[in-house]
Amino acid sequence: MRIVVTIxxxxxxxxxxxDPRTGxxxxxxxxxxxxxxxxxxxxxxxxxxxxxxxEVIAISMGPPQADDALREALAMGVDRAILLTDRAFAGAxxxxxxxxxxxxxxxxxxxxxxxxxRQAIDGDTAQxxxxxxxYLNIPQITYVREFAIQDRQxxxxxxxxxxxxxxxxxxxxxxxxTKEANKPRYPTAPGIIRAYREQTVExxxxxxxxxxxxxxxxxxxPTQVKRSFSPPPKEPGEIIQAAPAEAARQLISRMKQRNxx
Amino acid sequence: xxxxxxxxxxxxxxxxxEFAQQEVAPLAAExxxxxxxxxxxxxxxxxxxxMGVPFPQKYGGxxxxxxxxxxxxxxxxxxxxxxxxxxxxxxxxxxxxIYLDGTEEQKQKYLVPLARGEKLAAFALTEANAGSxxxxxxxxxxxxxxxxxxxxxxxxxxxxxxxxxxxxxxxxDPALGARGGVxxxxxxxxxxxxxVGTKETKMGIRGxxxxxxxxxDCRVPAENVLGQFGAGFLTAMKTLDVGRISLGAxxxxxxxxxxxxxxxxxxxxxxxxxxxxxxxxxxxMIADMATEIEALRSLVYRxxxxxxxxxxxxxxxxxxxxxxxxxxxxxxxxxDKCVQIHGGMGYMKDYPVERMYRDARITRIFEGTNEIQxxxxxxxxxxxxxxxxx
Ligand SMILES: Cc1cc2nc3c(=O)[nH]c(=O)nc-3n(C[C@H](O)[C@H](O)[C@@H](O)COP(=O)(O)OP(=O)(O)OC[C@H]3O[C@@H](n4cnc5c(N)ncnc54)[C@H](O)[C@@H]3O)c2cc1C
Ligand SMILES: Cc1cc2nc3c(=O)[nH]c(=O)nc-3n(C[C@H](O)[C@H](O)[C@H](O)COP(=O)(O)OP(=O)(O)OC[C@H]3O[C@@H](n4cnc5c(N)ncnc54)[C@H](O)[C@@H]3O)c2cc1C
Numbered sequence: 001m002r003i004v005v006t007i008x009x010x011x012x013x014x015x016x017x018x019d020p021r022t023g024x025x026x027x028x029x030x031x032x033x034x035x036x037x038x039x040x041x042x043x044x045x046x047x048x049x050x051x052x053x054x055e056v057i058a059i060s061m062g063p064p065q066a067d068d069a070l071r072e073a074l075a076m077g078v079d080r081a082i083l084l085t086d087r088a089f090a091g092a093x094x095x096x097x098x099x100x101x102x103x104x105x106x107x108x109x110x111x112x113x114x115x116x117x118r119q120a121i122d123g124d125t126a127q128x129x130x131x132x133x134x135y136l137n138i139p140q141i142t143y144v145r146e147f148a149i150q151d152r153q154x155x156x157x158x159x160x161x162x163x164x165x166x167x168x169x170x171x172x173x174x175x176x177x178t179k180e181a182n183k184p185r186y187p188t189a190p191g192i193i194r195a196y197r198e199q200t201v202e203x204x205x206x207x208x209x210x211x212x213x214x215x216x217x218x219x220x221x222p223t224q225v226k227r228s229f230s231p232p233p234k235e236p237g238e239i240i241q242a243a244p245a246e247a248a249r250q251l252i253s254r255m256k257q258r259n260x261x
Numbered sequence: 262x263x264x265x266x267x268x269x270x271x272x273x274x275x276x277x278x279e280f281a282q283q284e285v286a287p288l289a290a291e292x293x294x295x296x297x298x299x300x301x302x303x304x305x306x307x308x309x310x311x312m313g314v315p316f317p318q319k320y321g322g323x324x325x326x327x328x329x330x331x332x333x334x335x336x337x338x339x340x341x342x343x344x345x346x347x348x349x350x351x352x353x354x355x356x357x358x359i360y361l362d363g364t365e366e367q368k369q370k371y372l373v374p375l376a377r378g379e380k381l382a383a384f385a386l387t388e389a390n391a392g393s394x395x396x397x398x399x400x401x402x403x404x405x406x407x408x409x410x411x412x413x414x415x416x417x418x419x420x421x422x423x424x425x426x427x428x429x430x431x432x433x434d435p436a437l438g439a440r441g442g443v444x445x446x447x448x449x450x451x452x453x454x455x456x457v458g459t460k461e462t463k464m465g466i467r468g469x470x471x472x473x474x475x476x477x478d479c480r481v482p483a484e485n486v487l488g489q490f491g492a493g494f495l496t497a498m499k500t501l502d503v504g505r506i507s508l509g510a511x512x513x514x515x516x517x518x519x520x521x522x523x524x525x526x527x528x529x530x531x532x533x534x535x536x537x538x539x540x541x542x543x544x545x546m547i548a549d550m551a552t553e554i555e556a557l558r559s560l561v562y563r564x565x566x567x568x569x570x571x572x573x574x575x576x577x578x579x580x581x582x583x584x585x586x587x588x589x590x591x592x593x594x595x596x597d598k599c600v601q602i603h604g605g606m607g608y609m610k611d612y613p614v615e616r617m618y619r620d621a622r623i624t625r626i627f628e629g630t631n632e633i634q635x636x637x638x639x640x641x642x643x644x645x646x647x648x649x650x651x
Contacts, residue, residue, distance in 0.1 A: 031275075068268065068272070071268070071272070072272060075272065075276075185309075186276050186279065186280055186309045187272065187276050187309075188308075188309045188310040188323075189273060189276070189277075189309060189310035189311055189314055189323035189325060189329070190310045190318050190322070190323040190324060191310070192269050192272050192273050192276060192323075192325075193269050193273075193318070193323055193324045193325055193329075194318070194324075195269070195272075196267070196268055196269040196272075197269065197324075242534065243531045243534050244531055
C-alpha cells in the first residue's frame with residue numbers, strides 16, 4: 001500500500017484571541033499545529049500500514065514554517081514528508097491548492113490511497129479533498145468515520161446529517177477523514193528528536209512539481225479575494241456587575257422583561 | 262545568549278503536555294486515594310518513549326538530553342506528583358546510575374530495556390541507620406568466586422517493591438568506608454535472596470510506592486558491579502547530583518500549576534461583591550509566586566543546559582544543589598499560597614490543591630535534605646576561597 005496524506009498547518013484556534021479593540025484575530029504568537037482532522041487522516045494511514053505494510057507519505061503545501069507540521073508527522077511515524085513551497089504557490093484558493101497537491105502526487109508515481117482531513121479549521125471550506133480527487137480523476141468518499149480495505153476495494157461509512165451511508169469503491173481512491181474515525185497517536189519522544197536531528201523534509205518547488213505557473217498560486221485561482229474585512233463588531237454586550245447570586249437574579253428579571261422566559 | 266528552546270524540545274513539550282493532560286491527570290486523585298501505582302499509565306508512557314527521555318537513542322532512550330528530561334518532569338508534576346516520582350526514580354536515578362557508570366555490556370543488557378520502559382528501575386541507598394549520612398550504610402557485599410553475596414536491608418526505596426532492576430549500594434570494605442569501601446551493584450529482582458518488605462503509607466505522592474527491601478545471602482554476579490569496585494559512593498553522589506536538576510524541574514511544574522489554579526480561583530471567587538483577585542493581599546501573593554517561578558525556571562534550565570553541554574564540574578554540582586533547595590522551597594511557598602488563596606476550598610479533598618500541598622512536602626526531604634544541599638553549596642563556595650569545611 002502506498003498512502004499519501006495531505007496535511008495543512010493551521011493556527012491553533014484554541015489559542016487564538018480576539019483583539020478587543022479591533023475585533024480581529026490576533027495571529028501573532030499563536031502556535032501552529034497540524035489541522036486536527038489531518039491527524040485523524042495520519043492515524044488512519046499509519047494503522048493501515050501496520051495492517052497491510054507499505055509506505056505513508058505526508059504532503060503539505062505552505063510557507064517554509066510548515067516544515068514543523070511535517071516534522072511532527074515524521075515523529076508520528078510517516079515514512080516520507082514533502083513540503084510544497086514556492087512563491088509561485090502563494091495566494092492559492094482551494095482549487096489552486098488542490099491542483100498543486102495533485103501535481104505533486106502525480107510526480108510520486110503510483111499510489112493506492114489518498115487521505116485528507118475533512119476540513120481545515122481556518123479556511124473551513126472542506127473543498128480541497130474533493131477537488132484533489134477530481135484533479136487526480138479518482139473516486140472519492142467524503143466524511144469517512146470508518147473504513148476497511150479488502151482485495152483492493154475500500155468500504156467506507158460516511159457521516160451524514162441524518163444518518164450514515166456505506167459506500168464501496170475500487171482503489172486508487174481518496175477519502176476525507178472525520179474526527180470520529182480514531183484517536184490520533186502521540187508523536188513519540190524519540191521520534192520527535194529523530195525528526196529534527198536526523199530526518200529530512202523534502203522541499204519541492206515549481207520545478208519539482210513541473211507545474212504550469214498559470215495554473216498555480218494566485219494566478220491559478222479562480223476565486224479572488226476582492227476585499228477582506230472584519231465583520232462589523234456586534235453590539236457590545238452588557239456585563240452585569242454583581243456577585244453571582246445577585247447577577248443571576250438581575251439576569252432572570254431582564255429575560256422576563258423581554259419575554260425570553 | 263539564547264534562551265529559546267530548540268524546535269524539538271518545543272514539540273516534545275507540546276506532546277508531553279497533551280499526554281499528561283489526557284493520560285496522567287485523570288488518574289491523579291484516584292491513585293492518591295487508593296495508594297495505587299498506575300501501571301497502565303507507565304505502559305502508555307513506555308509506548309511513546311517517555312521512560313528514557315534523557316538517554317541516547319542507541320541505549321533505547323529518546324535522546325532528548327537533560328533539558329528534555331526536565332521538560333518531562335516539569336509537565337508531569339503539573340498534574341501528578343506521584344506519577345512523576347515513579348518515572349523520576351526509574352529514569353532520573355535508577356537507570357541514570359547505569360547510564361553514567363555502566364559498561365557497554367551493562368548498558369546493552371540493562372539500560373536498553375529500562376529506557377524503553379520494558380523494565381522498571383529503582384535506586385537503593387538509604388538504610389535505617391544511614392539517611393543523610395549515606396556513608397554509614399551497613400549492607401555488606403562479600404566476594405564468593407564469581408559472585409558477591411549481599412546481606413542487609415534498605416528502607417524507603419521508591420519503586421523498591423515493583424522494580425525489575427535495582428541500583429544497590431553496599432559495603433565491600435568496612436575499613437575504607439565511603440572512600441573506597443562502598444561498591445554499587447546492579448541487582449535483578451529475581452536474584453535469589455532478594456526480598457521485598459513492607460510498603461509505606463505516606464502523607465503525599467501516595468500513588469508512588471516506597472518500600473523496604475532485604476538482601477538475604479543475595480547472590481549477584483561479579484559482572485554486575487557498577488562502576489569501579491570500591492567507588493560506589495562516587496557513583497551515588499554523581500547520580501544524585503544529576504537527579505537534583507530534574508527534581509527542581511518537577512518543583513517548577515508543581516509551582517506553575519499552583520499559580521495557574523490560584524489565578525483561576527482568584528478570578529472566579531467573589532467576596533465583598535467582587536473577585537478576590539481585586540484584593541491587593543491576593544495580588545501580592547500571585548506576584549511573589551510568579552517572580553519566584555521565573556527565577557527557578559532560569560536556574561533549572563541553565564543547569565540542565567550546563568549538563569547537556571558537558572560543563573559538569575564543581576560549579577555544576579553547586580548549581581544542581583541550588584535547583585533542589587530553591588525548587589523545593591519555591592514549591593513549598595507556592596502550594597501554601599495556593600491553599601491560602603483557595604480558603605476552605607483548598608483544604609477539601611474534592612479539589613486537587615489539597616493533594617498538591619501534601620505531594621509538595623517530600624521535595625525538601627528526599628534525594629538529600631535541603632540542609633544537606635545547603636552544606637554542599639557552602640562547602641563548594643568556601644573551597645573556592647581556600648577554606649575546607651569540616
Ligand atoms: C480564513 C480563510 C478563508 C478562506 N476562504 C477561501 C474561500 O472562500 N475560497 C477559496 O477558494 N479559498 C479560501 N481560502 C484559501 C484556501 O482555503 C486555502 O488556502 C486552501 O489551501 C485550503 O482550503 P481550506 O483551508 O478551506 O481547506 P479544506 O478544504 O477545508 O481542507 C480539507 C483538507 O484538505 C487538505 N489540505 C487543505 N489545504 C492543504 C494544504 N495547503 N496542504 C496540504 N493539504 C491541504 C487537508 O487534508 C485538509 O484537511 C481561505 C483561507 C483562509 C485562511
Ligand atoms: C517518600 C520517600 C522516598 C524515598 N525514596 C528513596 C529512594 O528511592 N532511594 C533511597 O536511597 N532513598 C530514598 N528515600 C530516603 C531519603 O533520601 C532520606 O529520607 C533522606 O536522605 C533523609 O534521610 P533521613 O530521612 O534518614 O533523615 P536524617 O538524615 O535522619 O535527617 C533528619 C534531620 O536532620 C537533618 N540533618 C541530618 N544531618 C545533618 C547535617 N549534617 N547537618 C544538618 N542537618 C542534618 C536533616 O536535614 C533532617 O532535617 C526516600 C524517602 C522518602 C520519605
